[in-house]
Every structure is written in structure tokens, then in C-alpha cells.
Amino acid sequence: MTGFQLQPEFQAGEDFAITMDECDLLQEFRQRFLFPKIAGNDCVYLCGHSLGLQPKTAAAYVEEELEDWAQLGVEGHFRAKHPWMPYHRLLTEQTAELVGAKPVEVVVMNSLTVNLHLMMVSFYRPTPGRHKIVVERGAFPSDQYAVKSQIHFHGFDPETSLIELSPLPGESCLRDEQIETLIERSGDEIALILLGGVNYATGQAFDMAGITRAGHARGCVVGFDLAHAAGNLQLKLHEWGPDFAVWCSYKYLNAGPGCAAGCFVHDRHARAWDLPRFAGWWGHDEESRFEMGPNFRAMSGAEGWQLSNPSIISLAVLRASMDIFHEAGMERLRAKSISLTSYLEFLLNQNTSAHFSITTPRETERRGAQLSIRVPQNGRALCEGLTGEGILGDWREPDTFRVAPVPLYNSYRDAFRFVKRFTAAIR
Numbered sequence: 185m186t187g188f189q190l191q192p193e194f195q196a197g198e199d200f201a202i203t204m205d206e207c208d209l210l211q212e213f214r215q216r217f218l219f220p221k222i223a224g225n226d227c228v229y230l231c232g233h234s235l236g237l238q239p240k241t242a243a244a245y246v247e248e249e250l251e252d253w254a255q256l257g258v259e260g261h262f263r264a265k266h267p268w269m270p271y272h273r274l275l276t277e278q279t280a281e282l283v284g285a286k287p288v289e290v291v292v293m294n295s296l297t298v299n300l301h302l303m304m305v306s307f308y309r310p311t312p313g314r315h316k317i318v319v320e321r322g323a324f325p326s327d328q329y330a331v332k333s334q335i336h337f338h339g340f341d342p343e344t345s346l347i348e349l350s351p352l353p354g355e356s357c358l359r360d361e362q363i364e365t366l367i368e369r370s371g372d373e374i375a376l377i378l379l380g381g382v383n384y385a386t387g388q389a390f391d392m393a394g395i396t397r398a399g400h401a402r403g404c405v406v407g408f409d410l411a412h413a414a415g416n417l418q419l420k421l422h423e424w425g426p427d428f429a430v431w432c433s434y435k436y437l438n439a440g441p442g443c444a445a446g447c448f449v450h451d452r453h454a455r456a457w458d459l460p461r462f463a464g465w466w467g468h469d470e471e472s473r474f475e476m477g478p479n480f481r482a483m484s485g486a487e488g489w490q491l492s493n494p495s496i497i498s499l500a501v502l503r504a505s506m507d508i509f510h511e512a513g514m515e516r517l518r519a520k521s522i523s524l525t526s527y528l529e530f531l532l533n534q535n536t537s538a539h540f541s542i543t544t545p546r547e548t549e550r551r552g553a554q555l556s557i558r559v560p561q562n563g564r565a566l567c568e569g570l571t572g573e574g575i576l577g578d579w580r581e582p583d584t585f586r587v588a589p590v591p592l593y594n595s596y597r598d599a600f601r602f603v604k605r606f607t608a609a610i611r
């Protein structure tokens with residue numbers, strides 16, 4: 185029972201928002217997070233797509249490790265309450281649950297862009313006949329830099345090896361059939377399809393199952409950047425079958441700036457010892473790691489791509505957040521998210537104006553929690569003005585104001601207050 189299945193007709197008044205909050209079965213989770221304050225008041229925080237809020241329990245999780253370090257020193261690797269040697273495994277079950285994977289398919293390590301490179305080292309294997317990478321035009325810059333540098337690294341030229349999918353003229357988002365047509369037409373030249381699960385600028389969610397199916401049917405490797413999808417959408421990575429996926433944990437996953445990232449490698453590759461990979465000792469067979477031998481033998485599964493021993497402090501914060509996710513459950517979170525984002529959209533549509541438009545798809549299955557609002561004139565100043573009042577979204581050049589009502593900690597009143605101030609400022 186999600187509590188959101190029977191969707192009432194939305195109403196424009198604040199009373200409706202208050203009633204919805206009162207009926208929200210997830211409302212108590214809001215109390216578990218620390219909201220930034222302006223003039224002593226909680227912000228309306230709609231920036232979870234960029235940096236999620238701090239769980240109140242994070243400090244205690246970190247304190248526990250600091251205390252064990254103080255008391256045990258190096259012995260903490262084996263004798264800490266949660267020994268640091270296998271600490272990353274404390275996150276395996278919950279991470280697998282979060283992204284719909286088998287435990288062997290996931291690991292938390294490094295940062296997103298590092299993991300993306302590690303995955304491309306193994307899964308981008310260009311040949312003269314099949315060397316192209318497909319990305320969204322305007323993919324997140326780090327992804328663009330990463331794919332172009334990989335193309336150069338293999339002696340190819342992005343001019344001829346990079347295919348950037350653009351929306352049709354006059355449209356903001358890609359159509360599914362554009363992606364299918366490209367794969368159908370050019371599939372045998374494509375080495376790798378690398379798309380965001382949710383596009384960072386428009387908030388468009390892609391049909392990851394369909395793209396994977398189409399790509400594999402034409403012999404392409406398929407990978408996803410899930411920076412804006414992890415903790416936002418209900419993912420079924422094992423079932424959908426992409427070869428790999430990477431994501432960060434500081435957005436919807438609330439694990440703090442620069443926290444360790446996630447990586448998925450489908451279990452069909454779990455024992456693919458012949459795949460080239462960049463190796464480090466933490467990916468080496470655990471049983472013999474401390475024999476300090478010269479030859480690398482990878483662990484099976486995603487763990488075999490680890491390089492270094494991870495930052496325990498960083499993983500401690502992620503544990504605090506993942507425990508909350510586990511308790512709330514992605515199914516309930518997604519149900520509330522659909523309702524809350526639709527409500528935000530409804531309120532914005534009550535205030536139509538030539539000065540703004542929503543570029544995120546209208547269909548709930550083609551988006552997550554984020555709405556991107558195009559503000560062609562003076563949008564940056566408007567965004568900064570709202571920030572000064574404690575209404576936090578963020579601005580992306582050239583014309584996009586992004587807001588995300590996050591189901592874990594945002595309320596219907598947050599959406600109401602945002603729209604009230606946003607539309608007043610627009611006027």
C-alpha cells in the first residue's frame with residue numbers, strides 16, 4: 185500500500201497541499217534530514233538532483249568510525265565494530281536492491297567519472313569497422329570529455345566516432361523512435377551506446393530496457409550514466425541487461441559532496457577474465473591480496489573493477505542514507521515522486537506565462553522527480569533572487585531552471601511555496 189495509488193484531482197489552493205502532506209505516508213522521513221536555513225527558517229530545498237540533504241544520522245555513522253580509528257588505529261581494519269577491510273560490502277545488498285541488481289553486479293567505489301573510464305576501458309573496444317559511441321547531444325560535460333578522451337586514446341577521432349543524438353527541431357527531448365532508428369540504421373558501426381538514465385538538463389528519463397534490447401540486437405555494448413536516476417527511478421538493471429552502469433551518490437542518494445560512487449557490471453561479465461581492465465589491489469582476489477604477489481587476479485563480479493581501498497568516512501555517510509532508502513523503499517518513493525512532481529507541474533500550469541515553459545516530458549514514465557523550466561530572459565537573476573529568499577533550485581546555462589521535489593524529504597507545501605514565489609518573481 186503506497187498511499188498514493190488513488191490520485192486525487194489536484195487543486196490550486198494551499199489547503200490542498202496541507203491535506204496531501206497530512207495523508208503522506210512518507211512524511212516522517214522529512215524529519216530525518218537537515219535543511220539549510222535562511223533567517224532561521226528551513227529553505228524550500230528543491231535541489232536534491234544536485235546535492236541531496238544530509239541525513240541527521242550521518243554524523244553518528246561517521247563518529248563511530250572516527251572513534252574506532254581513535255581507539256584501534258590500524259587494528260580497525262579487522263577489529264572495528266564494522267571492520268574496514270570488508271566495509272564496502274555493508275552497502276552491497278542495499279545498493280543491489282536500489283538499482284535492481286544482483287549483489288555480485290554492484291560495487292561502491294571511486295567517483296562517477298573514474299568509474300565511467302574504468303568501464304570504458306573494459307567495454308569500449310573499438311575496431312576499424314565498429315568504433316562509434318552514441319551519446320545525447322549536450323550530455324553532462326564530464327561524460328562528453330570522458331568519451332572523447334577514450335576515442336582519442338584508441339586513435340580515433342570524435343568527428344567520425346561520436347554520434348550525438350539531438351532532439352528534433354523545435355523539441356527539447358529525444359523521441360524513443362529517434363534512438364531506435366539510429367540503432368537500427370547504424371548499429372553495426374556502433375561500439376557503445378552511453379546514455380544518461382535521466383538527462384541532467386531536461387530531466388527526460390530514457391527507456392533503458394528498450395535501448396538495451398535494441399542495442400544488443402545490433403551487437404552494441406550498452407552503458408548508462410545513472411547520476412540522475414539512482415534513488416530517483418525504480419531501476420531493474422539486471423533484468424534490463426545493460427553491460428554496465430555508473431552513478432554518483434551525492435544527488436538523490438544524499439551521501440554528501442564527492443561521496444563514493446556506484447558501479448554495475450552485468451553478471452554475464454562477472455567472470456570475463458579476458459576483458460581488458462585497469463587493475464588495482466582492491467580488485468584482486470581477496471584470499472591472496474595480502475600475499476602481495478606481483479600478478480593481478482581479478483575478483484569475480486563488479487568488485488573486480490575496484491582499484492583502491494575506499495574512504496571509510498565517505499562510505500559511512502552513504503550507509504546512513506542507504507539505511508533510510510531501504511526503510512522507505514523505492515516503490516513507495518517512486519509512487520510519491522510521481523504524485524509530487526505531477527502536482528508541481530499542475531501548479532506551474534495554473535500560471536501559464538510567455539516567460540517560462542516546462543521542457544521535461546509530460547508523461548510520468550518519461551521523467552523522474554525533476555522539472556526543468558526554461559526561462560529565456562533573466563532566468564539566472566531570477567534563480568539567484570529566489571535563492572536569497574531560501575527557495576533553492578539551480579540554474580543551468582543557457583536558460584534552464586531545474587527543480588526537484590524529492591519524495592524522501594520534500595512536501596506538497598514545498599511545491600506550493602515554490603510555485604507561489606516563482607510565478608510572482610516571473611511576473
Ligand SMILES: Cc1ncc(COP(=O)(O)O)c(C=O)c1O
Nearest residue numbers: 295296297324326384409411432
Ligand atoms: C549526469 C552526470 N554525469 C557525470 C557527473 C560527474 O560526476 P563526478 O564529478 O562525480 O564524476 C555528473 C555530476 O553532476 C552528472 O550530473
